[in-house]
Amino acid sequence: MIPHSTTHHTLPGLRSALRRLAHQLRLPVELRARLALAVSQVAAGELGAGRAVSLHACRETDPDTGRPVLAIRLRTPLATRPPVLKNLPLPAERAPGAAALWRFPPPDQEQNDVHMQTRPCAEGNGRVPDVADLLEEELRAAVARADALAQDRERLKDELAETNSGVLALYVQLDERDEQLRRAHGQMLRELEDALRPAPVRVPGLEMAVHYEPAGTDAPTGGDLYDWFLLPDGRVHITLVDALGHGVTSTRSALNVTHAVRTLALEGHPMDSIVERTDEILLPFDRELMATVLLARINPLGGALKLANGSHPPALLVRENGEAEYLEVRGRGIGYPLPGSEQLLYDQLAPGDLLVLYTDGLTESRRDPREGEQRLMEAARRHRHLPIEKIPGAIAADMHTVILHPDDTVALTVRRTDEDVS
Incomplete structure (x- = not known):
């Protein structure tokens, strides 16, 4: 649902609202998980100090490409210093008004264009799955990703073993060739010596x-x-x-x-x-x-x-x-x-x-x-x-x-x- 704007006083509430919003925007599960971790990392200090933060989502035009993008901002209006954006699971841009900004293209351009009509950002509501279901979905995606990485690792190990075996065989061939060249060189030198130094x-x-x-x-x-x-x-x-x-x-x-x-x-x-x-x-x-x-x-x-x-x-x-x-x-x-x-x-x-x-x-x-x-x-x-x-x-x-x-x-x-x- 676009546009969207909410205010939060607790970290669990912010995480839940963000996951529901990401689900409504049909963001990929892995991107949703990374976004939740990144937003939580930026907002944790403010919420821990008892200061509210606000979450905003709307349609914008990318200033570099001119194409429409989804923009999610986390504002910290009561912060005493700008938010720290280093080493985030999902990199963010620094935006005016003590805000962190994340931009990404709409996952389903044709369907999202219907909802992303140019209009002021406003709060919206919609039915979404339970947060626990969303977390379980993210966990399953993380497990699947880990399994895929493990399979890739095993495949790469096998390929590396084959490559090492091939390289070893090549070294053996090169060593044999080098020995042949040494023998030929030695024979040539002996023949040259015989020609230059008579008995x-x-x-x-x-x-x-x-x-x-x-x-x-x-x-x-x-x-x-x-x-x-x-x-x-x-x-x-x-x-x-x-x-x-x-x-x-x-x-x-x-x-x-x-x-x-x-x-x-x-x-x-x-x-x-x-x-x-x-x-x-x-x-x-x-x-x-x-x-x-x-x-x-x-x-x-x-x-x-x-x-x-x-x-x-x-x-x-x-x-x-x-x-x-x-x-x-x-x-x-x-x-x-x-x-x-x-x-x-x-x-x-x-x-x-x-x-x-x-x-x-x-x-x-x-x-x-x-x-x-x-x-x-x-x-x-x-x-x-x-x-x-x-x-x-x-x-x-x-x-x-x-x-x-x-x-x-x-x-x-x-x-x-x-x-x-x-």
């Missing part, structure tokens, strides 16, 4: 081994490379290269150097010209290339040793009795001014003698390279009698106990044996 030359009278360690696991290759092969005259040629930089770019530069040196060596170019000729060949194609180079040639028959150097750390020779010396050869590397080895150094490997070739990552891992060279000499003496395949790794482990400047590292060892090579 030791097997020749009677000499035994050889090498240890390679990149500066970081994220760059499994770098600018430190080596090459060893047998020359047509039976001598073993060894090339050690340290190209500027890290990663794939420096690897490409080092590969270019080792390939150029191999070609020149196999073509029979004099050993003391190879560093300079390599620079002449490569620099027109790569102006940024800078690399140090150490060349060694060993005759398995008799142990004759010949060295050429282009700015590379010197080779270390450890005699079978433990005496050791660095074999210094002056020269400048690829990309340096006046590249080339200034001379060749000649020596002799006796049975049991150990030759150690390396890149600066082995000795310059600390602040003082000279201290690194001394430690390398001591480590080589200490491990010179180990099986040849263990010596380079043992030396590197000793040298890298403390690393202040990580760098790519190659440690290559050659030991003369007393094996008959005739």
Whole structure:
């Protein structure tokens, strides 16, 4: 029934009148219950203090949409402060005259339009069910709502369980895929390592081994490379290269150097010209290339040793009795001014003698390279009698106990044996 206006002095009376009014307005049961709770919460303080409140319902036009709405106001004309409208079960607007206002569209527009003719708000009467019946109806609606929420919760739990199961299966698949990728990546790296690091030359009278360690696991290759092969005259040629930089770019530069040196060596170019000729060949194609180079040639028959150097750390020779010396050869590397080895150094490997070739990552891992060279000499003496395949790794482990400047590292060892090579 519209319009409607009543005054109330007790909370039970207000609740009863509001429920009857909401029923007459055909408001949904859940909305009616929320409205009763909200109105009671706003009016409780005033009624508890003995001050009357009034309830008004009428038709209004929504100022925002221009459509008709039901408007229910709770006025507190004797209140000493505006009504508190926070945290209400059904939000309300603050209205002039110390009032709380609730607006909602008519639930049945066609039928309510008959009763909502434009006229002043006035009190009306009508027969409605008993308040207890209305409360029971609201309780049944609340129970039904709770049951529906419980069913939704169970359904969502089932859906979540299925989703979790699917996600778990996806994680398993991703983990398997990740493992496959790791295996494929590892295989690719092993194949790349095999291509970049040739196996030791097997020749009677000499035994050889090498240890390679990149500066970081994220760059499994770098600018430190080596090459060893047998020359047509039976001598073993060894090339050690340290190209500027890290990663794939420096690897490409080092590969270019080792390939150029191999070609020149196999073509029979004099050993003391190879560093300079390599620079002449490569620099027109790569102006940024800078690399140090150490060349060694060993005759398995008799142990004759010949060295050429282009700015590379010197080779270390450890005699079978433990005496050791660095074999210094002056020269400048690829990309340096006046590249080339200034001379060749000649020596002799006796049975049991150990030759150690390396890149600066082995000795310059600390602040003082000279201290690194001394430690390398001591480590080589200490491990010179180990099986040849263990010596380079043992030396590197000793040298890298403390690393202040990580760098790519190659440690290559050659030991003369007393094996008959005739």
